[in-house]
Amino acid sequence: xxxxxxxxxxxxxxxxxxxxxxxxxxxxxxxxxxxxxxxxxxxxxxxxxxxxxxxxxxxxxxxxxxxxxxxxxxxxxxxxxxxxxxxxxxxxxxxxxxxxxxxxxxxxxxxxxxxxxxxxxxxxxxxxxxxxxxxxxxxxxxxxxxxxxxxxxxxx
Amino acid sequence: xxxxxxxxxxxxxxxxxxxxxxxxxxxxxxxxxxxxxxxxxxxxxxxxxxxxxxxxxxxxxxxxxxxxxxxxxxxxxxxxxxxxxxxxxxxxxxxxxxxxxxxxxx
Numbered sequence: 214x215x216x217x218x219x220x221x222x223x224x225x226x227x228x229x230x231x232x233x234x235x236x237x238x239x240x241x242x243x244x245x246x247x248x249x250x251x252x253x254x255x256x257x258x259x260x261x262x263x264x265x266x267x268x269x270x271x272x273x274x275x276x277x278x279x280x281x282x283x284x285x286x287x288x289x290x291x292x293x294x295x296x297x298x299x300x301x302x303x304x305x306x307x308x309x310x311x312x313x314x315x316x317x318x319x320x321x322x323x324x325x326x327x328x329x330x331x332x333x334x335x336x337x338x339x340x341x342x343x344x345x346x347x348x349x350x351x352x353x354x355x356x357x358x359x360x361x362x363x364x365x366x367x368x369x
Numbered sequence: 370x371x372x373x374x375x376x377x378x379x380x381x382x383x384x385x386x387x388x389x390x391x392x393x394x395x396x397x398x399x400x401x402x403x404x405x406x407x408x409x410x411x412x413x414x415x416x417x418x419x420x421x422x423x424x425x426x427x428x429x430x431x432x433x434x435x436x437x438x439x440x441x442x443x444x445x446x447x448x449x450x451x452x453x454x455x456x457x458x459x460x461x462x463x464x465x466x467x468x469x470x471x472x473x474x475x
Contacts, residue, residue, distance in 0.1 A: 283437040310435050311401055319429040323422070323446055325386035330443035334399065334435045365399075365435075 255313035270355030272343045281335045281365040290327035290345045300327045302346040309339040334365035377470035381448035392441045393458050399434035417459040448474045
């Protein structure tokens with residue numbers, strides 16, 4: 214005789230969800246790898262003590278990154294990209310990675326459009342910050358958050 | 370043999386903004402990973418990318434260990450003259466890889 218499955222028995226699905234939740238909590242509870250202030254230091258090394266204003270930079274990360282080794286990032290800077298008004302540099306910073314610097318991009322009026330896409334490694338759930346430097350020396354920043362379920366650097 | 374994949378439009382109208390995609394096969398070993406015996410795997414990364422169009426560097430990038438293996442880039446440039454776009458990647462030891470793409474601008 215076949216025994217009917219009791220409703221209280223955990224199904225494969227509930228077990229998987231529970232495992233994923235525990236794993237996610239484990240990553241969140243993990244201390245940051247980079248020492249506090251490393252991010253500010255990296256930004257100061259590149260831009261000095263100039264004021265960084267929020268805005269004009271749009272960062273797009275997936276809400277959930279299943280693989281921290283390859284997280285697609287899209288950066289759009291609101292700029293007409295003309296000779297007189299354009300982006301000269303875009304820098305990506307991570308507050309949770311062992312090194313705060315991720316990548317830097319040099320642009321000019323020849324770019325036509327300040328949109329960049331690449332793939333980066335993230336050592337945990339975090340808000341990635343992008344700073345854009347305009348030709349007049351002004352600095353603008355934007356950020357986006359992502360939840361990383363499998364962090365880079367921690368597991369092999 | 371290193372694989373390089375480029376996506377550049379074959380033709381464009383002068384003044385058009387074109388999207389360029391470039392990917393190179395490279396492990397981008399971060400220097401933070403450990404091997405099976407606990408030894409640190411030495412860092413081996415590409416640090417620089419340049420796109421030269423009409424003798425002018427129109428886009429450049431500095432990479433750090435947080436850039437994924439097989440670094441992929443998508444960026445834009447304005448089509449100006451027919452000619453060659455040169456793509457150059459340089460690693461931390463100065464080794465370079467180059468590829469080119471032709472574009473016809475009308």
